[in-house]
Amino acid sequence: MALPITLTQPGRRSLSLNLHTSLDTTQHEENRVLIILPGVLFIAADVDESKQELNNANRESLDFARGYPLYSEMVMALARFSVEGKVAIVTGASRGIGNALARGFAASGAVVVLAARSAADLQATVLEIQSRGGKALALPTDVTDGAQVSAMAHRTRDTLGRIDVLVNCAGGTGADRSIPLLEMDEEIWDRIVDLNLKSAYLCCRAVGRVMVEQRKGSIINFSSGAGVHPVHGMTHYGAAKAGINLFTKILSMELGQYNVRVNAISPGLIDTATERKWMPPELFERYAKAVPLGRVGQPDDILGLALFLASDASAYISGAIIPVGGGPQ
Numbered sequence: 573m574a575l576p577i578t579l580t581q582p583g584r585r586s587l588s589l590n591l592h593t594s595l596d597t598t599q600h601e602e603n604r605v606l607i608i609l610p611g612v613l614f615i616a617a618d619v620d621e622s623k624q625e626l627n628n629a630n631r632e633s634l635d636f637a638r639g640y641p642l643y644s645e646m647v648m649a650l651a652r653f654s655v656e657g658k659v660a661i662v663t664g665a666s667r668g669i670g671n672a673l674a675r676g677f678a679a680s681g682a683v684v685v686l687a688a689r690s691a692a693d694l695q696a697t698v699l700e701i702q703s704r705g706g707k708a709l710a711l712p713t714d715v716t717d718g719a720q721v722s723a724m725a726h727r728t729r730d731t732l733g734r735i736d737v738l739v740n741c742a743g744g745t746g747a748d749r750s751i752p753l754l755e756m757d758e759e760i761w762d763r764i765v766d767l768n769l770k771s772a773y774l775c776c777r778a779v780g781r782v783m784v785e786q787r788k789g790s791i792i793n794f795s796s797g798a799g800v801h802p803v804h805g806m807t808h809y810g811a812a813k814a815g816i817n818l819f820t821k822i823l824s825m826e827l828g829q830y831n832v833r834v835n836a837i838s839p840g841l842i843d844t845a846t847e848r849k850w851m852p853p854e855l856f857e858r859y860a861k862a863v864p865l866g867r868v869g870q871p872d873d874i875l876g877l878a879l880f881l882a883s884d885a886s887a888y889i890s891g892a893i894i895p896v897g898g899g900p901q
C-alpha cells in the first residue's frame with residue numbers, strides 16, 4: 573500500500589511522499605528515497621517530485637525524519653493495518669460481497685485468489701484487477717466439495733508459496749430463503765447447510781493445515797444476523813449461520829496456539845444482486861428505516877473490517893463475531 577503523505581515543518585517547504593508501508597522493502601530505485609528514522613526503521617518512499625529534485629528531496633526527507641520522532645511510530649502503526657503482499661483466498665468471489673472483498677484486497681496490495689463455481693465471472697474480475705496493476709488468480713471451486721477445496725488450498729500454496737488469509741464468504745440461500753420446515757425438502761436443507769456451514773469446515777481444514785505449518789494466518793468466516801435472530805422460513809440458513817458462530821469460536825481455541833486467528837463477520841442486510849432478486853423493494857425500504865444509520869449496507873461496507881481482520885493490526889483478536897449492520901445486531 574502506498575500512502576500519500578505531506579510533511580510540513582514551520583518555515584520550510586512541504587514535502588509530498590508516497591510511503592510504502594511494507595517494512596521489508598529494500599528497493600532503492602531512482603525516484604525513491606530511503607528515509608532513515610533514528611534507531612527504528614527504514615521507510616521506502618516515492619518522491620512526488622521531478623527526478624532533478626531528487627537530491628534535494630532526499631536531503632530534506634532525512635531532515636524531516638530526524639525532526640519527527642513520532643513520525644516513525646505513525647508509519648509503523650499504519651503498517652500494521654496493511655495487507656500488502658499477503659496471499660488471501662476469497663471464496664464467493666464471483667459476485668456480491670465476496671467480489672467486492674476480492675477487488676478491495678487486491679487494491680490494497682494483497683495477492684488474491686478468487687474462488688467460486690462460475691469460472692467466467694472469476695476470470696473477468698481477475699482480468700479487471702490485473703488491468704489495474706493488481707495481483708489475482710482465479711481458482712474455480714465448489715466449496716461444498718472436499719476434493720475441490722483441498723485442490724484450491726494446495727494450488728494456492730504451491731503457486732504463491734503460502735496462504736495468509738482465508739475469507740469464507742461463499743454462502744446464502746438464493747431462491748430457497750423462506751421455506752417452512754414442514755415443507756422443506758431434504759435436498760434443500762442439505763444444500764443450504766452445506767453451502768453455509770460445511771464449506772467453512774472444508775475450507776478451514778484445508779487452509780488451516782497450511783496456516784498451522786506457517787505458524788500464522790487469519791481466517792474470516794461469514795455469519796449473519798439470521799444466525800442470532802430467528803427469521804421465519806430460515807431454519808436451514810439460521811441454523812447454519814448460528815453454527816458458524818460457535819464453529820468460529822471453537823476453531824479459534826484450537827488454532828490459537830499456532831498463531832492462527834479465526835473470526836467471523838456478521839453482516840446486516842447488504843445490497844447485493846442476490847438480495848435484490850429475492851427481496852421485494854418495499855422490504856428493503858422498511859429495513860433501511862429500522863437501521864440506526866438509516867440505510868442498507870453496500871458490499872464495500874464490509875471491506876474495512878475484513879482488511880482489519882486480515883491485517884496484523886488485529887493480531888490479538890480471535891474468536892470474535894463482529895456485526896457490520898449499521899447498528900447493533
Ligand SMILES: NC(=O)c1ccc[n+]([C@@H]2O[C@H](COP(=O)([O-])OP(=O)(O)OC[C@H]3O[C@@H](n4cnc5c(N)ncnc54)[C@H](OP(=O)(O)O)[C@@H]3O)[C@@H](O)[C@H]2O)c1
Pocket residue numbers: 663664665666667668669670687688689690691693713714715716740741742743744745767768794795796797838839840841842843844845846847
Ligand atoms: N447480502 C446480505 O444481505 C448478507 C447478509 C448476511 C450475511 N450474508 C452472507 O455474506 C456472504 C456473501 O453474501 P452475498 O449476498 O454476497 O451472496 P451472493 O451475492 O449471492 O454471492 C454468493 C457467492 O457464493 C458463491 N457460491 C455459491 N455457492 C457456491 C459453492 N457451492 N461453491 C463456491 N462458491 C459458491 C457464488 O458464486 P457461484 O455461484 O459462482 O459459485 C457467489 O460468488 C454469504 O455467506 C451470506 O450468507 C449476506
